[in-house]
Amino acid sequence: MKALIFILLLLSFSFAQLKVVVTYPWIGELVREIGKDKVNLHVIAKGTEDPHFVVPKPSHIAKMRNADLLIIQGASLEIGFLPPLLQQSNNPRIQPGRQGFLDLSQFVELIEKPQRVSREMGDVHPEGNPHYNLDPHNIPVLAKAIAERMCQLDLSNCSLYKTNLEDFLQRFKNKLKEWxxxxxxxxxxxxxxxxxxxxxxxxxxxxxxxxxxxxxxxxxxxxxxxxxxxxxxxxxxxxxxxxxxxxxxxxxxxxxxxxxxxxxxxxxxxxxxxxxxxxxxxxxxxxxxx
Ligand SMILES: [Zn+2]
Structure with missing residues (x-):
């Protein structure tokens, strides 16, 4: 009986998808490229929305409650909508500082960092310009960071994630030349x-x-x-x-x-x-x- 339960547990783990929530569609695309069918992905913002002013919805909280990993753009871009969602998700695994929380802004050099950090004038870029994803040369390093974190959280699929990453990087590199x-x-x-x-x-x-x-x-x-x-x-x-x-x-x-x-x-x-x-x-x- 114990052996059967063990096998069932093992099966459920090996077939379980990594549950990933991301704030923006472009981050979702990287997760999809790397994780393919091993990942259950939820994207908070729509591509047509102002990334600073995304409408928070209860459906996002439900997805965040069960998530293994939350990936954000950071640099205060999500400050208008993410903190209440994070709090209400009540999921300790994806809180800042935990392994299930990944802020991509740490991997790029932010430009336009203000001398004095302040939002008092209404400036929505208090930490510098958060729109670093629109330089295509920033994408490969971010893809690598995402793959590395997915590997840490889901060792059983790590070699697959790495293969998918390499395939993506090669295709992206070819396009970079053209762009x-x-x-x-x-x-x-x-x-x-x-x-x-x-x-x-x-x-x-x-x-x-x-x-x-x-x-x-x-x-x-x-x-x-x-x-x-x-x-x-x-x-x-x-x-x-x-x-x-x-x-x-x-x-x-x-x-x-x-x-x-x-x-x-x-x-x-x-x-x-x-x-x-x-x-x-x-x-x-x-x-x-x-
Ligand atoms: Zn902005």
Whole structure:
């Protein structure tokens, strides 16, 4: 009898999927690439949502209650919705500092770190710019970090995770070459963006940002601010707009500057063409080269 229970237990463990909750679709894509059918994945935000202002839902709490691993983008990006979800999940395994909690921002060099950490002006980037996932060169190190943590939590499938990781990294490396070649042609081009969403991408490929439609990250523009922006942003070729902010101000700024308004996806699912990490960067490259 004992032996039978032991075998049943062993079977249940070997067939159990690793339960992973992630905050954003692009992180989910990495988990899916590495874990495939060994992982039960739940993604909190939709690709069409503002990553700063995701609507927390009870269904997320239920998933977090049973999760083995929670992976976040970090750098305060989730601060508006994640802390109450984490608390209400009442799951000690996925709390900060535990093995079941992985903050990906620790693996990249954050840019635009403020001298003085403060949210008093409404700035939603108190630790620096959290949108590091939009530089495709940051993706491989993050994929490795996720695979390593999945291995620690699920040793039985570790060799499979490593194989899947290597396969992903190879395919991604090939695409990186292609994206680099296309985007390096845009070096020196001047842009304005709505939010500081694309700064890592702009920095990587040498595009020059002459300002943002928002006076501060998270703060909507006033008419006076927009006029000042137009004065200092002469010579821009693109006004970069995300999918979730109002577009009227960008349209107006683009028209006044004789620039082209380009709507760029910021995550998987932001526009219908973007179904995974590969098509995310394909689409960004294509829209910037149109
Ligand atoms: Zn932001």
């Amino acid at each position: 680099d070649e296309s985007l390096e042609k845009l070096k020196g081009i001047k842009v304005v963006q709505y939010h500081k969403l694309y700064d890592y991408l702009l920095q990587r490929y040498g595009l020059v940002s002459l300002g943002t439609i928002e006076p501060l990250p998270g703060i909507p523009p006033t008419a006076k601010y927009v006029e000042e922006l137009i004065k200092k942003a002469q010579g821009v070729r693109f006004v970069l707009q995300d999918v979730y902010h109002e577009k009227r101000t960008s349209q107006y700024v683009a028209q006044r500057l004789g620039a082209k308004l380009v709507v760029l996806p910021h995550d998987v699912g932001a526009v219908s063409e973007v179904k995974d990490l590969f098509s995310l960067f394909d689409e960004i490259v294509q829209r910037l080269n149109q």
